[in-house]
Amino acid sequence: MAILGKKGKAAEAGDNIFWTTMADLLLGLAIIFMTLFVLAMTGFSQNSVQQKQEQIKASEELIEKLEKENIKAEVDKMSGDIKISDLELFELNSWTLSPKGRQYLDKLVPIYVNTIFSKDELVEGIQNIVVQGHTDSQSFSGLKTKDEQFAKNMELSLKRANSVAEYMFKTNYNKEYSPKLREKIVVEGKSFNEPVLKEDGTEDYAKSRRVELKLSVKRWDIMQALGF
DSSP states (O other): OHHHHHHHHHHHHHHHHHHHHHHHHHHHHHHHHHHHHHHHHHOOOHHHHHHHHHHHHHHHHHHHHHHHTTOOOEEOTTTOOEEEEGGGTBOTTOOSBOHHHHHHHHHHHHHHHHHHHTOHHHHHHEEEEEEEEEOOOOOOTTOOSHHHHHHHHHHHHHHHHHHHHHHHTTSOSOGGGHHHHHHHEEEEEOTTSSOOBOTTSOBOHHHHSEEEEEEEEOOHHHHHHTTO
16 A cells, blocks of 8 residues: 555656646747737837838839829828729729720839839838729629628629739739749738728728738748747
């Protein structure tokens, strides 16, 4: 009985060592995740600041060049994102580019691609160039539920974004940038998930129907913390 008691104590001690090791491991993982979370929330690394500065410079240059060519587009100065009204690109409820839409992209895309990809520091920080389609929330006739309306608008927004992405490669930008453009470009459909609102809070249907060119950038603070 005494021997069994000693074995039981030894087994208990072994179990304690195991659980102590697991506790230390979990604590270490928790500290790592907390550190990454803080980095993600602050984002004030030197590379992040430089990255934002490059975005702003490219945005300012885009705005200047588009205005010079009298091209209507809404450019976010801080991010470089461009909003293009569907009226500039498509006929109502169509995802086929109109002649006016092709002419518009023939002017806009070379300026956009050549400006973005001529900035080596900016290109290094770009994760993706997202071509993103959006619709308004007005209903299609014959569809009864909100889910059906959402799915129909998702299809339309995705096809419109894809039409723009396909045509981008047909425009007269500097073709030396084609490999990078193919590597970075992503197509998304958002349906009516992100409407544009008027000052009174109601939806601006005309502005909600749009295609956006968005720069998705790498988070250098997180990547550095992970050792990339």
